[in-house]
Amino acid sequence: MISAISAAAMALSLISPVSAAAADSTPPDRITVDVVTVNGSGCRPGTAAVAVSPDNSAFTVTYSDFLAQAGQGTAATDFRKNCQLGLRINIPQGFTYGIASADYRGYANLKRNATGVQKASYYFQGHSATGSRTHTFYGPSDDNWQATDTTEVSEIVYQPCGEKRIFNVNAEVRVIAKADAPTSFMTMDSIDGGVNTIYHFSWKTCP
Structure with a gap:
């Protein structure tokens, strides 16, 4: 089994610098990310990892136990799982980011008439959350799923220059199915060990 950190590093090494919508040039010095807080039923301690791409164009969050399920044999609370991460993104002086x-990725095994929902938002400490983006998937399905949320350049929110604020990432998966139906599930952790969530930076230089 590939570890979360190893899977993240391998996948991020394949990301091209042009995949990030950079407003200015990318910082040449290494970017690091510290996980400050972990909360939620979808990310027990030790089940979420973060890695930065070698070219500083993106960072990834990899989950190893983020699964929602509904149907026969499941508990009433199993249908929805969520995770909120508080991240400290350490960047060189003279730069800021948005x-x-x-890109979100996972796996879904949805029986006929079952529905899976993925929802996500992110925001800087002290700022309003971005509008939540929701993606819906319908059964029958037994395959990897993928969804991408893109922000217009004019609407990208940047960390204020010279400040260090926690960057909050919220994610949720839900499965809707009748209680007596065959079990359906949806994950935010790909069963093949691949990376499931990649956040692409947009960089700006500070005056």
Whole structure:
């Protein structure tokens, strides 16, 4: 089994610099990310990892136990799982960043008439959350799923220059199915060990 950190590093090494909508040039010095807080039923301690791409164009969050399920044999609370991460993104002086787009990936085994829902938002500490983006998937399905949220360049929110604020990432998956139906599930952790969530930076230089 590939570890979360290893899977993240391998996938991010394949990301091209042009995948990030950079407003200015990318910082040459190494970017790091510290996980400050972890909350939610979808990310017990030790089940979420973060890695930055070698070219500083993106960072990824990899989950290893983020699964929602509904149907026969499941508990009433199993249908919805969520995770909120508080991240400290350490960047060189003279730069600031926003998020241009986010790619979400996972796996869904949805029986006929079952529905899976993925929802996500992110925001800087002290700022309003971005509008939540929701993607819906319908059964029957037994395959990887993928969704991308893109922010218009004029609407990208940047961390204020010279400040260090926690960057909050919220994610949720839900499965809707009748209680007596065959079990359906949806994950935010790909069963093949691949990366499931990639956040693409947009960089700006500070005056």
